[in-house]
Amino acid sequence: MHVVASALAALLYTAASVGYALWFARARPGAATLTAALMSAGVLVQGAAVALYWTRFHEPPLVGFGPSLATLALLIALAVTGLGFFSTARAVGLILAPVAVVLLLSAMVIRIEPAGSEPLFRGPWLAFHVSLSFIGYTGWVVAAAAASMYLLQFRELKYKRLGAVFQFFPALETLDKLSEWSLVTGFAALTLGILVGAAWAVRFEPSLNWADPKIAWGTLAWVVLLLALWLRLSGRRTSREAALWNVAGFGLVLVAYFVAKLMAPETRFFL
Amino acid sequence: MPFAVVGLSHRTAPVEVRERFAFHPSEAPDALRSLLDKPGVGEAALISTCNRTELYLHLLEAEQGVAHAKQVLASQAGELSEPAEHFFYVRREKDVVRHLFRVVSGLDSMVLGEVQIQGQVRDAYEAARSLTHTHPAVGAALNRLFQKALAIGSRVRAETRIAEGAASVPSAAVELARKIFGSLRGRRGMVLGAGEMGELTLQCLVNEGLESLIVASRDLTRARKLAEDMRGLAVPYREFLDHLQDVDILITSTGAPHPVVTHAQIRRTMVDEPRSPLFVIDIAVPRDVEPAVGDLPNVFLYSIDDLEHIVTANLERRRAEIPRAEELVEEAAADFWRWYSGLRAVPVLKRLRERADELRRAELERTLSHLDHLSAEDREQIDRLTRSLLQKLLHGPTKRLKEAAEDGCEHDVLEAARFLFDVDDRKGKGEP
Numbered sequence: 169m170h171v172v173a174s175a176l177a178a179l180l181y182t183a184a185s186v187g188y189a190l191w192f193a194r195a196r197p198g199a200a201t202l203t204a205a206l207m208s209a210g211v212l213v214q215g216a217a218v219a220l221y222w223t224r225f226h227e228p229p230l231v232g233f234g235p236s237l238a239t240l241a242l243l244i245a246l247a248v249t250g251l252g253f254f255s256t257a258r259a260v261g262l263i264l265a266p267v268a269v270v271l272l273l274s275a276m277v278i279r280i281e282p283a284g285s286e287p288l289f290r291g292p293w294l295a296f297h298v299s300l301s302f303i304g305y306t307g308w309v310v311a312a313a314a315a316s317m318y319l320l321q322f323r324e325l326k327y328k329r330l331g332a333v334f335q336f337f338p339a340l341e342t343l344d345k346l347s348e349w350s351l352v353t354g355f356a357a358l359t360l361g362i363l364v365g366a367a368w369a370v371r372f373e374p375s376l377n378w379a380d381p382k383i384a385w386g387t388l389a390w391v392v393l394l395l396a397l398w399l400r401l402s403g404r405r406t407s408r409e410a411a412l413w414n415v416a417g418f419g420l421v422l423v424a425y426f427v428a429k430l431m432a433p434e435t436r437f438f439l
Numbered sequence: 440m441p442f443a444v445v446g447l448s449h450r451t452a453p454v455e456v457r458e459r460f461a462f463h464p465s466e467a468p469d470a471l472r473s474l475l476d477k478p479g480v481g482e483a484a485l486i487s488t489c490n491r492t493e494l495y496l497h498l499l500e501a502e503q504g505v506a507h508a509k510q511v512l513a514s515q516a517g518e519l520s521e522p523a524e525h526f527f528y529v530r531r532e533k534d535v536v537r538h539l540f541r542v543v544s545g546l547d548s549m550v551l552g553e554v555q556i557q558g559q560v561r562d563a564y565e566a567a568r569s570l571t572h573t574h575p576a577v578g579a580a581l582n583r584l585f586q587k588a589l590a591i592g593s594r595v596r597a598e599t600r601i602a603e604g605a606a607s608v609p610s611a612a613v614e615l616a617r618k619i620f621g622s623l624r625g626r627r628g629m630v631l632g633a634g635e636m637g638e639l640t641l642q643c644l645v646n647e648g649l650e651s652l653i654v655a656s657r658d659l660t661r662a663r664k665l666a667e668d669m670r671g672l673a674v675p676y677r678e679f680l681d682h683l684q685d686v687d688i689l690i691t692s693t694g695a696p697h698p699v700v701t702h703a704q705i706r707r708t709m710v711d712e713p714r715s716p717l718f719v720i721d722i723a724v725p726r727d728v729e730p731a732v733g734d735l736p737n738v739f740l741y742s743i744d745d746l747e748h749i750v751t752a753n754l755e756r757r758r759a760e761i762p763r764a765e766e767l768v769e770e771a772a773a774d775f776w777r778w779y780s781g782l783r784a785v786p787v788l789k790r791l792r793e794r795a796d797e798l799r800r801a802e803l804e805r806t807l808s809h810l811d812h813l814s815a816e817d818r819e820q821i822d823r824l825t826r827s828l829l830q831k832l833l834h835g836p837t838k839r840l841k842e843a844a845e846d847g848c849e850h851d852v853l854e855a856a857r858f859l860f861d862v863d864d865r866k867g868k869g870e871p
Contacts, residue, residue: 256621325619325739330749335603339621340716406737407715 170224173217174238174280178272180210181245185265192262192336204252207265211249214242214272217280225282230298234278239298241271243306251310256342263313293368300361301386307354308393312418314347315411322408344407347414351397362390381428388424392417441501442535442580445508445527446486446493449549452526454489459516460526462487466515467566471576474511479503482581484567486542488559490549495539497580505529536584536779537772543592544764545601552601552757552764557592560585584775591771598767599760604753608636609643611749612720612741616644616688619718619739627651628688631679631699633661636722636743637692644688645669653686655679657693684708690720691727702731705738720746777845784844787853788837790862795833799825836860 187203218239221229229235245268248261317337324334337343365386378384396417400410447460462470467485474483479500486493492512498504513523530538538547543560545552564585570576577585596602605611620626628649630641633656645652652671656662659675666673674682683689683704693699705717719740721728726742733740803825807818836856843852857863 321618325615326733328741328745328748330752334618339618341619341621345621408737 170217170220171276171280173213173220174272174276177210177214177217177245178269178276180206180213181241181265181269181272184210184248184261185269188259188262188265192259192332200258203261203265204249204258207245207249207252207261210268211242211245214238214245218242221280227282228295228299229280230295230302232282234275234280235282236298236302237271237275237278238280240302240305241268241275243302244268244271244309247306247310251346257314257338257346259336259338260310260313260317260343260346262336263317264310267309267313293364297361297365297368300357300364302361304354304356304358304361304393305389307350307352307357308389308418311347311350311354311396312415314343314350315414315418318343318347318411319408319415322411340407344411347411348400351393351400351414355393355397358390358393362386381431385421385424385428389421392421441498442532442584443496443498443501443505443508444493444530444535444538445496445505445512446491447512447526447528448491448493448547450547451528456516456519456526457490457492459519460487460492460512460523461489462492462515464562464566467563468570470511470515471567471570472572474507475572475574475576477504477507480507482578483508483576484563484581484585486560486563488556491542491547493542495535495581495584497578497584501531533772533776536775537768539584539588540591540768540772540775541765543588544595544768545592546595546761546764546768550606551754552596552603552760553606554596554602557589557596560592561589564589580779583778587771587775591768594771595764595767599763601757601760601764604749604756606750606753606757608722608743608746608750609640611746611753612640612690613643613647615720615739615741615749616649616718617647619716620687622648623688624648625650626687627653627685628690629653629655629679629682629686630665631655631676631689631691631727632693632695632723633658633665634692634694634722637690638665640690640692640720640722641665641669644690649688651685653679653682655682680704686717687715688718688720690722692722693727694723695727696725698727698729700728700732702729702735705732705735709735709737722746781841781845784840784853787856787862788840791836791856791860792833794860794862795829799829 184203184206187199187206191199191203218229221235229239244264248264248268251260251264252258318340320333321337321340321343324330324337325340338346378387396410396414399405399413405413447457449457452460462485467487471483471485474480474494474496479498479502480496481499481504482497484495486495492515494508494512496504496508509524509527512527516523539560541547543557545554545556548556564577567576568582605614616623616626623644626649628641628644628651630637630652633654641649641652652666652669654662654666654669654671654673655676655678656665656673657676659673662673665671689700691700700719700721705719709717715737717735717738719728719732719738721740721742724743728740728742730740730742732738803822807813807821813821840852840856
């Protein structure tokens with residue numbers, strides 16, 4: 169049943185993504201309300217899918233590659249729904265809604281099932297570690313989406329090409345604040361997630377294996393996120409430069425993720 | 440009862456005439472009361488804006504009502520160089536519906552698609568609705584007409600791009616400022632020189648929440664006056680550079696023959712530390728700001744030409760939406776007219792049903808008087824049976840009469856119904 173519910177949620181997210189595209193293209197100026205409703209419905213349905221998964225497997229969908237991707241999709245969809253309440257920032261869904269679709273569809277292809285029965289990968293510590301880390305990644309995804317929209321809107325305004333991007337995208341200030349807030353939230357959650365994860369892992373492995381792609385990638389992500397946050401908050405760079413660093417850093421970490429996945433072909437885990 | 444609208448607008452009268460016909464909101468109730476007291480006028484509402492003055496009427500007697508409406512408008516204007524009649528237009532029946540729907544949608548506005556008219560019509564409707572008089576100024580017909588008009592106005596703006604984008608230079612500047620800073624609350628602005636367009640733009644930005652205003656002008660008296668009006672600070676022109684670092688928006692509108700704001704000056708204000716964006720609006724001709732200023736990293740420079748291009752492009756986009764907007768208006772007007780025409784069948788239907796029920800009761804009474812042996816329950820059953828038969832029998836004619844009325848061919852069909860069923864709904868009443 170959780171698979172059917174997930175498929176329905178994916179369908180609703182897809183419909184919402186189409187709604188955002190139509191809204192952006194001004195083909196359907198009244199699509200905003202419908203889009204928000206579709207996204208909210210998708211979140212509710214995927215929430216039900218999580219509950220069904222939990223009931224069936226007696227654990228939250230946090231362990232295993234498929235469940236992890238599905239949970240990340242839910243968090244991003246939740247962020248889009250939350251932003252939908254702020255009319256000045258809701259257009260960020262144009263980028264985030266398709267991200268949620270891709271993640272959820274990927275999860276379904278991989279299969280949304282628990283990775284295995286090792287006791288090592290169970291328990292509240294792991295749930296905290298994964299949940300906090302995912303909230304951190306979601307914050308960063310939102311920040312990167314807002315930063316990339318900032319760069320596009322900046323370009324429109326600077327070069328006086330006042331087309332669809334100018335009309336649809338939020339104000340520079342709104343995107344800048346959203347990016348900053350998401351970076352702060354994401355960094356705080358990811359740091360906490362890493363600390364919880366480290367405290368939990370040290371019981372099994374007294375010293376960290378830096379060659380482990382999971383650990384190397386997680387550390388890289390944290391360092392790049394810290395750098396992006398520092399550039400944003402230090403006041404030494406303009407908002408545009410901070411946005412550029414944010415997007416570039418996010419891209420670097422994304423590329424590193426795929427490299428890490430190639431180095432560790434085991435697909436059961438998020439890494 | 441027919442609909443009519445009597446009025447004048449920017450299409451029929453110049454501003455010096457329109458202002459004579461304009462009603463202050465406090466004058467409108469008396470004008471409506473005097474009109475409602477006149478014979479032939481059933482319902483009335485008055486719209487008065489700087490671009491139009493119109494009386495919407497639902498009349499008991501068409502010509503008499505229109506004549507009274509013209510008198511009310513003419514008495515507001517007083518003596519004119521030409522007869523008031525020359526500026527008036529009169530529309531009737533379905534044209535009234537189409538006209539109001541076009542007005543609310545901004546299709547009849549001086550600035551195509553402007554949004555203020557929606558609020559102005561809503562205010563006019565509310566004012567007429569809340570009018571206390573011997574009978575309501577707005578009854579079933581105008582009530583529905585205005586509600587549908589406001590709904591179609593919103594729909595046209597939601598489903599087309601007719602109201603999208605700024606339609607004047609000052610509003611283009613406001614739109615750009617909003618896209619850079621979001622809200623203008625707490626933002627600081629400076630105006631250099633005090634030309635008329637600069638003042639207008641400044642006023643628009645202040646209305647949007649711009650705070651901490653500095654006016655720098657060679658004419659310090661004029662600068663002080665403008666600063667006072669806008670609750671800002673006037674400074675001598677030579678001091679403007681000292682304040683440049685503190686502002687988010689700079690409007691230049693001097694009459695200088697060469698640029699007075701240079702690349703080097705602006706760059707200096709941005710050297711010490713990265714600052715929030717600077718939006719420079721150069722409304723002067725010749726330009727006050729060196730074009731190279733626009734190359735600075737966090738500076739958005741827009742000249743009067745840039746702003747005019749934006750306005751032209753927006754108006755073109757708006758014009759391209761006219762066919763779709765007209766289509767929506769036409770569709771809504773047809774829907775309204777169907778509903779309104781359907782009302783014409785109501786008195787005939789009401790009389791037909793009354794007459795049929797009278798016959799049923801009489802026949803039932805006569806029959807039951809011969810059937811004393813029937814129980815109360817049996818009598819109730821027979822009563823129900825006759826009512827049910829009547830309902831079924833009248834269902835078809837009722838539906839078809841309504842449809843005929845909605846389709847506009849009610850006259851012959853209603854006459855036929857009156858003749859066939861021997862009903863007369865017009866005794867002592869006017870035609871609806």
